[in-house]
Structure formats: structure tokens, C-alpha cells
Amino acid sequence: MLAIEKVRAITLDLDDTLWPIWPTIAKAEKALGTWFDEHAPATGRLWADLERRRLLREQVVREHLDRSHDMGFMRHESIRRALAQSGEDEALAGPAFEVFIAMRHQVELYEDAQEALAFLAERFPVVAVSNGNADLSRIGLAPHFRAAFSASSFGVGKPDARIFHAAAEAAGVPADAVLHVGDDALLDVLGAHAAGMQTAWVNRGEHPWMQALRPHVQVADLRELCALFS
CATH class of the missing domain: 1.20.120.1600 (Four Helix Bundle (Hemerythrin (Met), subunit A))
Incomplete structure (x- = not known):
């Protein structure tokens, strides 16, 4: 179960979390x-x-x-x-x-993405963690983020704990004060959990959870995520 009171920063996947890739x-x-x-x-x-x-x-x-x-x-x-x-x-x-x-970079954001980013960025340092090669500046979303880490620029990708720990450091908090948000069960949920973070699985397609270790919270979209902090 998600411990809301412990969350001091958000790390966020990009592809299939903010837009369909x-x-x-x-x-x-x-x-x-x-x-x-x-x-x-x-x-x-x-x-x-x-x-x-x-x-x-x-x-x-x-x-x-x-x-x-x-x-x-x-x-x-x-x-x-x-x-x-x-x-x-x-x-x-x-x-x-x-x-x-x-x-x-001509992505079509999910309808909840802009609103959710604005909401989260007002409350937390938000750091992107992605295995893709999207440039947030080219997409126009960079102002919402404290920092961005991609596998190509960092040198390793998810689920390697090092990229999660670097994101937590950029946010200025320990890993256990981070909620990582993403759509991929292995890369996002299990990877971030192994790095010591809390996890939110964004399950837009109502897919069944197939892993033994469960996310701290499951949401259908980013509006539902934001509602947790309202």
C-alpha cells in the first residue's frame, strides 16, 4: 500500500505513460x-x-x-x-x-498528461526516467521537470537501480521518499521497487498484473494518480 505521507518527489516514465509510443x-x-x-x-x-x-x-x-x-x-x-x-x-x-x-518527437499526449504534470510539478520535484530517446525540450514539457534521465545519456537504463538512484539524487531526496510512476511492470514497477522506491503502476489498458511483487498503488490514468494527493 502506498504511504502518501512519505512521498517527497516523483520520478516519471515517458513513453506509454505520458503519450502512446x-x-x-x-x-x-x-x-x-x-x-x-x-x-x-x-x-x-x-x-x-x-x-x-x-x-x-x-x-x-x-x-x-x-x-x-x-x-x-x-x-x-x-x-x-x-x-x-x-x-x-x-x-x-x-x-x-x-x-x-x-x-x-511529434507525440500526441494522453489527455490527462498536461494537467497532471502541472499538478505534480506544483507539489513535488518531478524527474523523468526513460529508456527511450525523447527530448522533453523538443516536446515542450521540460518546464515541468527538475531533471531528466534517459538510458542513452546516462549509460544504463531501467531496471538498473543506478538510474533510479541518480533521479532521486537529482530530486534532492532519498530513494525511499520517491514515488516512481510508469506503465511497465518489469522496468518501472519492479525496477523502482528494487531501487528502494514506492511505485505507481499506470495501467491504462486494464491489463492483469502478472508479477508476484505488486506495485504500491495501481491507477487507471494520471488523473487518478493526482487524486491521491488532492
């Missing part, structure tokens, strides 16, 4: 494919083949296990290799990646 990724992939069709058509044909793209990505992961937490690197390197395999200019990887990442 897969519709955004789909739009970014479509924009990248369109760009390839114009600037690197042979690569575009490779990229349109989902199986070839999957194998390419798996190869990049195998060869760069030490960078597998860095989504931006993995994406850029996959694009570069696709260009090389297609016999096209590898220097196009930079502008191609920028096409993808620009669209990746």
Missing part, C-alpha cells in the same frame, strides 16, 4: 520510408522489408551489446548499415536519422 514510432517510420524513397531508393526497398530490417537490427544489437540501451545509436547505426548494404551513401545516415527523430 507506437503510433508515434509508426509515423516516424513512415516519414523515414518516404525520405528513403526520394533520397536512397535502394535502401528504401530494404527498409520496407520488415524481416530484413529486423535481421539488420538484431545484427547491430549483437555487435554493440554495450550500446543496446542507446536507442538513438541503435537507430542511427541500423540506418547506416541499411545504406551500406544497399550500396548507397552512408553519409545519408545523419539526415535520415534526423527525419526519424524529428517525427519521433
